[in-house]
Amino acid sequence: MWESEALAQKYHKILTPLTHMRWPFRITVGLLSIIFLWSFFAFGWQYVWGLGVTGMGHPMSWTLYLVNFVFFIGISHAGTLISAILRITNAGWRTPITRAAEVVTVFALAAGPTNILFDLGRSEKFHWVAIHAQFKSPLLWDFTCIMTYFFTCVLFLYVLMIPDIALLRDRFPHRRWVYQLLSLGWTGTEKQQRILSKASAFLCIAVIPVAVSVHTVVSWVFGMQTQPMWHSTIFAPYFVAGAIYSGIAAIILVAAILRKVYHLEDYLQPIHFNNLGLLLLTMTLLWFYFTFAEYLTTLYGGGIEELAVFWTKVNGKYSPLFWLMVLFCFIIPFPILALKRFRTILGTSMVSVSVLIGMWLERYLIIIPTLSEPRLPYARGIYTPSWVEWSMLAGLSAGFVLALVLFTKFFPIISVWEMEKEAQEKTKLIRE
Amino acid sequence: MKINRRQLLKLIGAATCGMALPDKILHALPKKGEWIPYEEYWSTGICLQCPSGCGLRIRSVNHWPVKLEGIKDFPMNKGRLCPKGQSGLQVLYDPDRIRCPLKRKGKRGEANWEGISWKDAIRLITERLQTLRQAGKPHQLMLLGGRTRGHMSELMARFMEAYGSPNHLGNPSRGSEGILKGHLFTMGIKDFLAIHWEEVNYVLSFGASLLEASRPAIRNLWGYGFLRRGRPGIRGKLVQIEPRFSVTASKADQWIPIQPGTDGALALGMAHWIIKEKKYDRTFIDRYTFGFEDWKDREGNTHMGFKTLVLKDYSPRQVSSITGLPEEMIIKIASEFSSYPPSIALTGRGLGMQTNGTYAQMAVDSLNALIGAIDHPGGLLLQRKPPFQTWPAIQKDGIAEKGLSEVRLDGAGTLPFPFAEEIPSALPEKIQKGEPYPIDTLLLYYTNPLFSLPEPEKFRNALEKIPFIVSFSPFMDETTAFSDLVLPDGTYFERWQDDQVEPGLGFPMFGLRHPALDQPLYDTRNTGDVIINIAKTMGGNIDKSFPWKDFQGALKDAIKGIYATKRGSIQAKDFDEFWNTLIERGGWWDPPYPFGDWRKKFNTPSGKFEFYSLTLEQGLRELSEKSSKALDQILKELKIGTKGDRVFLPHFEKPRWIGEEVEFPFHLIHYKLMTTAEGRGANQPFLQEILGPHLKEKWNSWVEINPETAEKIGIHDGDLIWVESKAGKLKTKARLFPGTHPQCIHIPYGQGHQAYGRWAKSRGVNPNELLVRDYDHLGGFVSYFSTKVKVYKA
Amino acid sequence: MYRWGMVIDLDKCTGCQACVVACRQENNIPSAGEEEAHLGRAKFWMNVVSEVKGNYPNVEMHFLPIPCMQCDRPPCTMVCPVAATYKNPEGIVAQVYPRCIGVRMCISNCPYTVRYFNWYEPSWPEEYQKGLNPDVYHRRKGITEKCNFCIQRIRRAKEKVKKEKRKMRDGEVVPACVETCPSEALYFGDLNDPKSRVSRLSKSRRAFRLLEEMGTEPKVYYLKEGEWDVGE
Numbered sequence A: 001m002w003e004s005e006a007l008a009q010k011y012h013k014i015l016t017p018l019t020h021m022r023w024p025f026r027i028t029v030g031l032l033s034i035i036f037l038w039s040f041f042a043f044g045w046q047y048v049w050g051l052g053v054t055g056m057g058h059p060m061s062w063t064l065y066l067v068n069f070v071f072f073i074g075i076s077h078a079g080t081l082i083s084a085i086l087r088i089t090n091a092g093w094r095t096p097i098t099r100a101a102e103v104v105t106v107f108a109l110a111a112g113p114t115n116i117l118f119d120l121g122r123s124e125k126f127h128w129v130a131i132h133a134q135f136k137s138p139l140l141w142d143f144t145c146i147m148t149y150f151f152t153c154v155l156f157l158y159v160l161m162i163p164d165i166a167l168l169r170d171r172f173p174h175r176r177w178v179y180q181l182l183s184l185g186w187t188g189t190e191k192q193q194r195i196l197s198k199a200s201a202f203l204c205i206a207v208i209p210v211a212v213s214v215h216t217v218v219s220w221v222f223g224m225q226t227q228p229m230w231h232s233t234i235f236a237p238y239f240v241a242g243a244i245y246s247g248i249a250a251i252i253l254v255a256a257i258l259r260k261v262y263h264l265e266d267y268l269q270p271i272h273f274n275n276l277g278l279l280l281l282t283m284t285l286l287w288f289y290f291t292f293a294e295y296l297t298t299l300y301g302g303g304i305e306e307l308a309v310f311w312t313k314v315n316g317k318y319s320p321l322f323w324l325m326v327l328f329c330f331i332i333p334f335p336i337l338a339l340k341r342f343r344t345i346l347g348t349s350m351v352s353v354s355v356l357i358g359m360w361l362e363r364y365l366i367i368i369p370t371l372s373e374p375r376l377p378y379a380r381g382i383y384t385p386s387w388v389e390w391s392m393l394a395g396l397s398a399g400f401v402l403a404l405v406l407f408t409k410f411f412p413i414i415s416v417w418e419m420e421k422e423a424q425e426k427t428k429l430i431r432e
Numbered sequence B: 001m002k003i004n005r006r007q008l009l010k011l012i013g014a015a016t017c018g019m020a021l022p023d024k025i026l027h028a029l030p031k032k033g034e035w036i037p038y039e040e041y042w043s044t045g046i047c048l049q050c051p052s053g054c055g056l057r058i059r060s061v062n063h064w065p066v067k068l069e070g071i072k073d074f075p076m077n078k079g080r081l082c083p084k085g086q087s088g089l090q091v092l093y094d095p096d097r098i099r100c101p102l103k104r105k106g107k108r109g110e111a112n113w114e115g116i117s118w119k120d121a122i123r124l125i126t127e128r129l130q131t132l133r134q135a136g137k138p139h140q141l142m143l144l145g146g147r148t149r150g151h152m153s154e155l156m157a158r159f160m161e162a163y164g165s166p167n168h169l170g171n172p173s174r175g176s177e178g179i180l181k182g183h184l185f186t187m188g189i190k191d192f193l194a195i196h197w198e199e200v201n202y203v204l205s206f207g208a209s210l211l212e213a214s215r216p217a218i219r220n221l222w223g224y225g226f227l228r229r230g231r232p233g234i235r236g237k238l239v240q241i242e243p244r245f246s247v248t249a250s251k252a253d254q255w256i257p258i259q260p261g262t263d264g265a266l267a268l269g270m271a272h273w274i275i276k277e278k279k280y281d282r283t284f285i286d287r288y289t290f291g292f293e294d295w296k297d298r299e300g301n302t303h304m305g306f307k308t309l310v311l312k313d314y315s316p317r318q319v320s321s322i323t324g325l326p327e328e329m330i331i332k333i334a335s336e337f338s339s340y341p342p343s344i345a346l347t348g349r350g351l352g353m354q355t356n357g358t359y360a361q362m363a364v365d366s367l368n369a370l371i372g373a374i375d376h377p378g379g380l381l382l383q384r385k386p387p388f389q390t391w392p393a394i395q396k397d398g399i400a401e402k403g404l405s406e407v408r409l410d411g412a413g414t415l416p417f418p419f420a421e422e423i424p425s426a427l428p429e430k431i432q433k434g435e436p437y438p439i440d441t442l443l444l445y446y447t448n449p450l451f452s453l454p455e456p457e458k459f460r461n462a463l464e465k466i467p468f469i470v471s472f473s474p475f476m477d478e479t480t481a482f483s484d485l486v487l488p489d490g491t492y493f494e495r496w497q498d499d500q501v502e503p504g505l506g507f508p509m510f511g512l513r514h515p516a517l518d519q520p521l522y523d524t525r526n527t528g529d530v531i532i533n534i535a536k537t538m539g540g541n542i543d544k545s546f547p548w549k550d551f552q553g554a555l556k557d558a559i560k561g562i563y564a565t566k567r568g569s570i571q572a573k574d575f576d577e578f579w580n581t582l583i584e585r586g587g588w589w590d591p592p593y594p595f596g597d598w599r600k601k602f603n604t605p606s607g608k609f610e611f612y613s614l615t616l617e618q619g620l621r622e623l624s625e626k627s628s629k630a631l632d633q634i635l636k637e638l639k640i641g642t643k644g645d646r647v648f649l650p651h652f653e654k655p656r657w658i659g660e661e662v663e664f665p666f667h668l669i670h671y672k673l674m675t676t677a678e679g680r681g682a683n684q685p686f687l688q689e690i691l692g693p694h695l696k697e698k699w700n701s702w703v704e705i706n707p708e709t710a711e712k713i714g715i716h717d718g719d720l721i722w723v724e725s726k727a728g729k730l731k732t733k734a735r736l737f738p739g740t741h742p743q744c745i746h747i748p749y750g751q752g753h754q755a756y757g758r759w760a761k762s763r764g765v766n767p768n769e770l771l772v773r774d775y776d777h778l779g780g781f782v783s784y785f786s787t788k789v790k791v792y793k794a
Numbered sequence C: 001m002y003r004w005g006m007v008i009d010l011d012k013c014t015g016c017q018a019c020v021v022a023c024r025q026e027n028n029i030p031s032a033g034e035e036e037a038h039l040g041r042a043k044f045w046m047n048v049v050s051e052v053k054g055n056y057p058n059v060e061m062h063f064l065p066i067p068c069m070q071c072d073r074p075p076c077t078m079v080c081p082v083a084a085t086y087k088n089p090e091g092i093v094a095q096v097y098p099r100c101i102g103v104r105m106c107i108s109n110c111p112y113t114v115r116y117f118n119w120y121e122p123s124w125p126e127e128y129q130k131g132l133n134p135d136v137y138h139r140r141k142g143i144t145e146k147c148n149f150c151i152q153r154i155r156r157a158k159e160k161v162k163k164e165k166r167k168m169r170d171g172e173v174v175p176a177c178v179e180t181c182p183s184e185a186l187y188f189g190d191l192n193d194p195k196s197r198v199s200r201l202s203k204s205r206r207a208f209r210l211l212e213e214m215g216t217e218p219k220v221y222y223l224k225e226g227e228w229d230v231g232e
Ligand SMILES: Nc1nc2c(c(=O)[nH]1)N[C@H]1C(S)=C(S)[C@@H](COP(=O)(O)OP(=O)(O)OC[C@H]3O[C@@H](n4cnc5c(=O)[nH]c(N)nc54)[C@H](O)[C@@H]3O)O[C@H]1N2
Pocket: B050, B051, B174, B175, B176, B206, B207, B208, B209, B210, B212, B213, B214, B215, B216, B217, B241, B242, B243, B244, B246, B258, B259, B260, B261, B262, B263, B347, B348, B349, B350, B351, B669, B670, B671, B672, B673, B674, B675, B676, B677, B678, B679, B785
């Protein structure tokens, strides 16, 4: 049982962003909206003229949109998955970052599959995937998993936000009707508390396999195909690890920015970044391990067709991107994260940027070189993304950030009730 | 075009995906509106994307042709079409076709036209021709023809003769004169020879581009397949002698990259070995040839025979140093050639269109004669002609007689081109100077000299001197764009025309085009009809020379002769039935080929195959008498580098190159691709998009360079480079191609149009802009392959 | 039941590409134009590819016509999320154009890279449109297409045969490419009929299939160049 007035006093720093809208905020929102809206224009352009306005062709028929799809789905792994794991393992330091992580997940999950919509030759027939479903297609598995994951994550985020929404309902009378609706009449009774903790416990467990399945299946979209360097059993864990890797990086970055912008230094402390940094370090090593294993296997036993792809990546026309990827995904992150001295807020943020770029490149390099060197050595392609594709990437990223920014204006980005609960538990412990 | 002639099929057209769909999928299909009934019928026609004259079955839907196939029993193509034939509808439907008669409005070449009616157009041209004639200058009318087919040549010739001008250039075999001149001097024949693919075992090709160009293209493609797999247990051998690694070379069992211009020497070197080893056909040589052994003339002078000459001058060693080929190789092919009959030696423009082309062709003819490969199963066949009825005699009045007595402007038939029938490439200077007289009016039919002849710029300047130019082309090509009046012909789907193919399959045959549409697509008229129309309007003797209503009438007149023989593939009770059947079947043919008819066919003074050409000897002697010049003087003017009996025997003349070795190190080889429809294919997107399959090139031009040579001069694959000759320079893309002789570069012919519609215009380069004109004076033709070039990075 | 198959004799094939043009005219495939062709937007249901190797003067050049292999175990059909492509009872891997939504997974999963996509609304100059074949479906932008053994011709021939109450003769129905091939390098027919030309040729010692090791079981057979096979 919390007293809303007192809570608001105590956590005013978390709640301030909800009330203050100064010019940096307005400018940010304005800029992001322009980019976001521009991508609507780009999409309209593409919709009217056809996919010919992209850089795609024969045989390069799956390109940037697919890269972005895999990338955003990857990011979505951070949040809920991590938050769930941390909750289950009851990692004490998690509380201030879980909400942010969950939000990142939800929005990334909204952004990811949108790319498929862009990529469809006939976007207006998107729903046919559901209507005329053919279950032999990995795309369908994908569709199913992503939808499940998306709804689970929204639920997860929402359920764990109910007490905070109730708080807001009491604090912001002029937005009352929204919060009223969303708070589901939460008053914080014992019974409600019990239901909440049960629900969250259930969701924590449920979300993990779903999350794992999502990226597994995304990997199968490629892995189930017979193309050289796609048809690989390692793809599922490789993709999941990569997803978590980029996901954590995204959270670190988001947390660092929020901390700075919203002055949340009291809540988001170096320890959080240190711990997340350690997690990231683990993933760096895991990523390196998978990549190494994947490429070595190809080099060692790969057939002509596999090797053709291998060499374009390592030594051919894609090698600059390949080595940049190694740089961004391993060479930069590893030493910084390994040394405690550098595992600072700045250090981990920089690493996160590097990892995000690196992981995007990784997706690019998984998809594009394979298509440019298909099995029969006759169809060969070049691919340069067109302005439309870049616009869509920009718009999507802008939309993603915009959604995050707007979220912080309506909901506390740090879970107030969980902070309070934790604090109370702590004092209780001390008293006893 | 009457419905009853067609095999009319009312169909419920199926514009669905056309599959037996499982029910569960059907619900995704559109419910209605996709099934459109249509009316379909098939008619016949003759392709004219190249001179092979393939029979077409045209599928029309609701009056519009939609697909072309070959006529199944048409001997030339047996139901097949090459890629150009298949893309023919893009000729018919070319959006840039000329749609009505045009009169020039602005300056020449400004593309400023005014559409006029046919009535006005015909009046315009007839008035001009009348005036010219009345001024007593009918010879100042010139007709430049090109891809004339069947009786169109005769109709044109008739018009020019009745009008009174000797200046008719209308050779449909332009560009291959070397081959014809060789045949003329050895066999007295004015046609190409057919290949008897059905039985040949060993094919030795001296640059015959069998699988990319050659005559007749489709028959040779088929022949190749047949040679390989047509007869169980036999897989014939193909040897390709060519500096360029062509598609033919790639499919051959052996490629012999010869030094350009030296094929004649190789043939003689082979002859040397065959004679020395006594592997030749004694009987054939004894009975049907002249000049093999040394011989005595009526005055008792001994003349050198082929045998002596060859044994003396063309040992494999001597030939090896000329051709750059190892001695053993020469011996090996000579031995194979004479050991696995039936063998055959073929030639193409690469051998013929050199400064020594005539002699080189004579050498190869002799090679065939040596092993008796002429008019023999598995050998070369002497093309028989259909027994057309000759048209009534031409009526000439005094003006015509006087005009015809003038010398030809192009100088054909006089020194230095005594044996030429026409030399279009010699025109620029003559027209420019107006000597011996100026040209007043030029008619252009089916030819585009501003694109297809070397040094087109010079031709353009000359055209400036001609006050009035009329083009009959349905397309705005370079030369038409430079004309004053356009009287557009229909395409080959829209007109009546016969088509005799030379060579075909040896036996007499011809195809018949008739309009495949009820009406021409646009306001165009068959040039044949237009000529008759003009003749009628002119009146007098000219009118009387054309006693037909239209060209179809003239054709019927000729074809009656065939009906009268009661021979061949069509038997009918009356001419009408014959005519209708002819239209239905697309042509008439009269197999089988009568082998071994040598005596009747060698049209030489000796009545035999002449190793020692009496035709040539007599011709030169007469010339000497007429011009009162000594033979030696004449030989000098003809640039023949030898004397005595050798002049009349096949021998190797050193080829002349234009451009010094040091400055211009490369031979420029230009070639036709299977997708090149002469100068006419560039306006067809289907062909543009598959242009050069060997290098995956499309929609453009390129130069093939030997990779090692390229490395030496710092050129990489795909670089833009300059190719420069004494005549000009061109910039295009370099492609490293290992099938390039280190001393050659290759540029495909067909691109580089400055006009000819949206698809052709300003695309790629035209090698003719590099070619400098030199001649084989004896044969009387421009040597297309004499230009040397240099290349450097742009 | 028919099981349609094709045999391509590489010893006879001259790389002339008549098959390519015939296919495009028959199936209303527009040319892409220069820029689009260079971006890989040209559609070649039948594609003649080449290989040049060696150094002067020991050069080799080979041509290979590639239509859809009409795999008996087609990797392309499985992956389509809406079953817009499927193997029909006669073994033809067909495309249900109106159902295709254009995800192109079938394209990326075809090991022979013979599926083509409509990057734009297909277009012809107005004049060319008169020459379109009314028997084939108009594919709009955003959908995938491929060689279907000229299914419209087969369907028509079957209708005829049914009306005349008889069996189809070997060679009675041929696709446009087979019909035109000047050197008679292409054969088409029923692989279920042991006496058909294609059946016999497919058992030739020269016969092979592309990427046989993938287990896709193509119904397009190639005959090797060069050596004589008495078994034909
Ligand atoms: N596809 C297609 N077929 C055609 C035509 C067409 O336009 N397209 N046109 C038709 C016409 S009008 C003609 S005249 C014929 C022409 O048919 P061909 O004469 O057979 O072929 P071209 O390509 O004109 O001739 C040039 C060839 O000669 C070779 N060559 C060059 N120099 C030499 C040399 O010194 N020695 C030897 N041995 N070879 C040399 C070149 O490599 C090149 O392949 O084709 C006819 N068939």
